[in-house]
Amino acid sequence: MSEPAPAAAPAAAPVEAQGKRPASAGAEPAAAKKSDTTSKGVAHLKPEFILLNENSGDTRASAPEYNDEEQSTSSRLESQPSIQQNGKKQNSKKKKRGQNKNRDNRQAREQHALCSKFVSNTDASCPFGDKCRFVHDVREYLDKKAPEIKTDFFPVCPVWKSLGYCPMGYKCCFLSSHCDLDTLELKGLCDEDGRKQLFEENHEINHIAGETKYDLIKRKFPFTKSDYILEIIDAIQQENRDSTNMSKGPEATAEEDTSKKDEEISAQADEQNNQISEKREKQREIYLKYHDTRFFAQEKKKLDLHHKKIVSPLTTVGNLPYRRLMRKLGADVTYSEMALAVPLIQGTNSEWALPKAHCSEFPGFGVQIACSKTWQAAKAAEALAANVSGVSEINLNSGCPIDLLYRQGSGSALLDNPARMIRCLNGMNYVSNDIPVTVKIRTGTREGHPIALSITKRLVMETDVAAITLHGRTRQQRYTKSADWDYVGEVADAVRVYEAEKQEDKEARDGQKLQFVGNGDCNNWEDWYKHLENKNMDSVMVARGALIKPWIFEEVDAQQYMDKSATERLEILKDYCQFAMDHWGTDQYGISQCRRYFCDFMSFYHRYVPMGICERYPVLLNERPPNWKGRNDLETLLGSTDSNDWLKLSEMFFGKVSDEFVFTPKHKSNSFATN
Numbered sequence: 001m002s003e004p005a006p007a008a009a010p011a012a013a014p015v016e017a018q019g020k021r022p023a024s025a026g027a028e029p030a031a032a033k034k035s036d037t038t039s040k041g042v043a044h045l046k047p048e049f050i051l052l053n054e055n056s057g058d059t060r061a062s063a064p065e066y067n068d069e070e071q072s073t074s075s076r077l078e079s080q081p082s083i084q085q086n087g088k089k090q091n092s093k094k095k096k097r098g099q100n101k102n103r104d105n106r107q108a109r110e111q112h113a114l115c116s117k118f119v120s121n122t123d124a125s126c127p128f129g130d131k132c133r134f135v136h137d138v139r140e141y142l143d144k145k146a147p148e149i150k151t152d153f154f155p156v157c158p159v160w161k162s163l164g165y166c167p168m169g170y171k172c173c174f175l176s177s178h179c180d181l182d183t184l185e186l187k188g189l190c191d192e193d194g195r196k197q198l199f200e201e202n203h204e205i206n207h208i209a210g211e212t213k214y215d216l217i218k219r220k221f222p223f224t225k226s227d228y229i230l231e232i233i234d235a236i237q238q239e240n241r242d243s244t245n246m247s248k249g250p251e252a253t254a255e256e257d258t259s260k261k262d263e264e265i266s267a268q269a270d271e272q273n274n275q276i277s278e279k280r281e282k283q284r285e286i287y288l289k290y291h292d293t294r295f296f297a298q299e300k301k302k303l304d305l306h307h308k309k310i311v312s313p314l315t316t317v318g319n320l321p322y323r324r325l326m327r328k329l330g331a332d333v334t335y336s337e338m339a340l341a342v343p344l345i346q347g348t349n350s351e352w353a354l355p356k357a358h359c360s361e362f363p364g365f366g367v368q369i370a371c372s373k374t375w376q377a378a379k380a381a382e383a384l385a386a387n388v389s390g391v392s393e394i395n396l397n398s399g400c401p402i403d404l405l406y407r408q409g410s411g412s413a414l415l416d417n418p419a420r421m422i423r424c425l426n427g428m429n430y431v432s433n434d435i436p437v438t439v440k441i442r443t444g445t446r447e448g449h450p451i452a453l454s455i456t457k458r459l460v461m462e463t464d465v466a467a468i469t470l471h472g473r474t475r476q477q478r479y480t481k482s483a484d485w486d487y488v489g490e491v492a493d494a495v496r497v498y499e500a501e502k503q504e505d506k507e508a509r510d511g512q513k514l515q516f517v518g519n520g521d522c523n524n525w526e527d528w529y530k531h532l533e534n535k536n537m538d539s540v541m542v543a544r545g546a547l548i549k550p551w552i553f554e555e556v557d558a559q560q561y562m563d564k565s566a567t568e569r570l571e572i573l574k575d576y577c578q579f580a581m582d583h584w585g586t587d588q589y590g591i592s593q594c595r596r597y598f599c600d601f602m603s604f605y606h607r608y609v610p611m612g613i614c615e616r617y618p619v620l621l622n623e624r625p626p627n628w629k630g631r632n633d634l635e636t637l638l639g640s641t642d643s644n645d646w647l648k649l650s651e652m653f654f655g656k657v658s659d660e661f662v663f664t665p666k667h668k669s670n671s672f673a674t675n
C-alpha cells in the first residue's frame with residue numbers, strides 16, 4: 001500500500017524535517033557529492049540512493065535534459081501535405097540537439113496476414129477469391145503465425161475477458177485462451193446478456209459513420225451552417241477592411257490610384273469590377289444586419305470546470321487508453337489529442353480516430369482542434385457536432401508552439417492574429433449546435449511580450465467562449481522557464497472585471513459564467529490548491545504532472561502525498577496495458593501499437609522520483625535527479641532512463657519483443673543500445 005505523507009506538508013520541505021528519513025548506513029559516499037545535488041534544478045535525494053557512476057558500476061545513463069516539447073515529430077502531423085511548403089522540408093538544417101527528429105514509430109503489418117473475412121470464421125468466402133492477397137486458410141495462417149503471448153499479468157486474452165469475446169479472432173496473440181486449437185472452434189466468455197453488460201461498462205464512443213466519412217472524402221458533406229456563417233463573417237471582415245482603407249486617408253488612396261492609372265483596364269476587368277461591386281453590396285447588407293462576428297444562435301450545454309480535475313490535451317501520449325487510465329485514477333475532464341481541422345474536413349481516418357473516447361470519459365470530454373483559417377474552424381466544428389455525440393466542448397488550440405503548425409498560422413500563431421482567432425471561435429460557436437466552444441492560449445508568442453491579457457479581453461467582449469485555459473508560458477520560451485502564475489492570476493482577475501463589464505449582455509445570451517483555467521508546471525496537490533486560492537481561477541489543468549505521476553488527482557483528493565510502491569506503480573502500468581489492448585487489439589499489429597505507446601508513456605512515467613528516496617519533496621518538474629537507485633530492483637527499473645529497459649518492462653505485459661518492432665525514443669540519450 002502507498003504510504004500517505006502528512007497532510008499540509010509545506011512545499012519543498014525537507015523530508016528529514018517531516019521525520020520521514022530512515023537512518024541509513026550508506027550515506028557516506030554521496031555526502032561528498034552533496035554540493036552537486038543541492039544546486040538549482042536538481043532534485044534532492046537521500047544520499048544512500050544516489051549512484052556515483054564511476055564507482056558503482058551502474059550502467060544507466062545520466063538523466064537526460066528534459067525536453068517536453070509537444071511531439072512535433074508525430075508522423076501524423078508530418079504527413080500533412082500542407083505542412084511542408086513547396087515540397088521542401090522546412091528548417092532541415094535546424095536540428096534539435098539530442099532529439100531524434102523525424103522518428104517514425106509506425107509498426108510493420110504481418111507478412112502472412114489473414115483475410116478479414118476469415119478472422120472468426122474458417123468457412124467464410126471472400127469476394128476477391130484467389131486474387132485476394134491475404135491468407136484464406138486459417139490453418140496455414142496459424143502455422144506461420146508468431147508464437148503466442150503468455151505473461152503472468154495476462155495469462156488469458158485480456159480483451160476476451162473484458163468484452164466477453166475477442167474481436168481479433170484467430171489473429172489474437174492470446175488465441176489459445178479462446179479457441180480450441182484442434183477444432184478451431186472460437187469460445188465466447190459469456191452469453192449475449194453478459195456481453196451486453198460488459199459492453200455497457202466498456203465501449204468506445206464517437207465513431208463517425210463510414211458513409212459520412214465517405215461524403216467528407218468526396219466533398220459531398222453538406223456544410224450548410226458553415227457556408228451560412230462564413231458568408232456573414234466574410235461580409236463583416238470586408239466591411240472592416242473597407243473602413244480601414246478609408247481611414248488610411250487621402251494620401252494613401254492617391255498613391256494606390258496613381259499606380260492603377262498605369263494599368264490598362266480592359267472590358268473584362270470592368271465586368272469583374274461590376275461583379276465585385278455587387279458582391280460588396282450584398283456583403284454590406286449582411287454587415288448592416290449582423291454587425292459583429294458574434295452571431296449567436298444556439299443554446300449551449302452548460303460547461304462546468306469549477307474545481308474539476310483536468311488533464312491537458314496531449315498529442316501522442318494523451319491517447320484513449322491513457323485518458324481512460326486517468327479517468328480511473330480520478331480525472332474529471334480529459335481532452336482528445338489535437339486534431340487538425342483540414343484532415344477532419346477531408347475525412348482522413350487517422351484524424352477521425354482522435355475524437356474517439358472511452359465511455360468513461362463522457363461527459364467531461366473535450367475535442368481539441370487546430371486550424372489557421374475561419375473556414376477550417378467552422379467546417380471542422382460542424383463535422384464534429386454533426387457526427388459525434390460524446391463531446392462536452394470543442395476546444396480551439398491557440399497555444400501549440402510546434403514550428404510546422406506555427407508557420408501555417410495555426411496553434412500559437414493565432415495569438416498574433418487575435419481577430420482571426422475570434423472569427424474562428426465565433427464560426428465554431430455558430431455551427432457546434434449545443435456543444436460549448438472553448439479556447440486554450442499561452443501568455444504570448446514572444447518572450448517578454450505577454451499579450452494574453454489583451455487577448456482575453458477581446459475573447460470576453462467579442463466571443464461567447466465558455467472557457468479559456470491559459471498556459472503561463474510564451475511560445476518562445478517553450479519549457480525553459482517556469483510558468484508565470486502571477487501573470488495567469490492577473491488574467492484570471494481581469495476576466496472577472498471584463499465579464500462584469502459585459503454582464504448584462506452575457507446574461508441575456510446564456511447566463512453562464514465564463515470558466516477560467518490556469519495551466520503550467522502543476523505536478524502536486526499543494527500547487528493545485530495554491531493556484532485555486534485565487535477565487536477567480538476555476539481550475540488547474542495538469543499535463544506532464546499527470547504523465548509522470550498519474551495518481552496526482554488521488555493526492556489532490558486526499559490532500560496528501562502518496563509514496564506509491566513500485567508494485568503499485570506496476571499495477572498502474574498493467575491497467576494502461578489492459579486499456580491499450582482493449583483499444584488497439586490483441587493481434588500482432590495491435591500489440592506492436594500497444595508496446596510503442598507504452599514506451600512513449602514510459603518516457604514520462606520513468607521520470608517519477610519516488611517520494612521515499614527524496615530528501616526534499618515534492619520534486620519539481622524542472623528538477624532532474626542525479627543517477628539514483630530505488631528501494632528495490634523494480635523501483636530502479638521503473639526509473640530507468642534507458643528505452644531498452646522500457647522494452648523490458650513492456651515484455652512483462654506483451655511478451656517478447658518481435659524482430660519487426662520499431663521504437664525510437666524522442667531523446668537520443670534514452671536510446672543507447674545494449675544489445
Ligand SMILES: Cc1cc2nc3c(=O)[nH]c(=O)nc-3n(C[C@H](O)[C@H](O)[C@H](O)COP(=O)(O)O)c2cc1C
Nearest residue numbers: 068070312313314315338471520521522542543544
Ligand atoms: C507531450 C506533450 C504533448 C502535448 N500536446 C498538446 C496538445 O495536443 N494540445 C495542447 O493544447 N497542448 C499540448 N501540450 C501542452 C500541454 O497541454 C500543457 O499546456 C503544457 O505541457 C503545460 O502544462 P504542464 O506544465 O502541466 O506540463 C502537450 C504537452 C506535452 C508535454
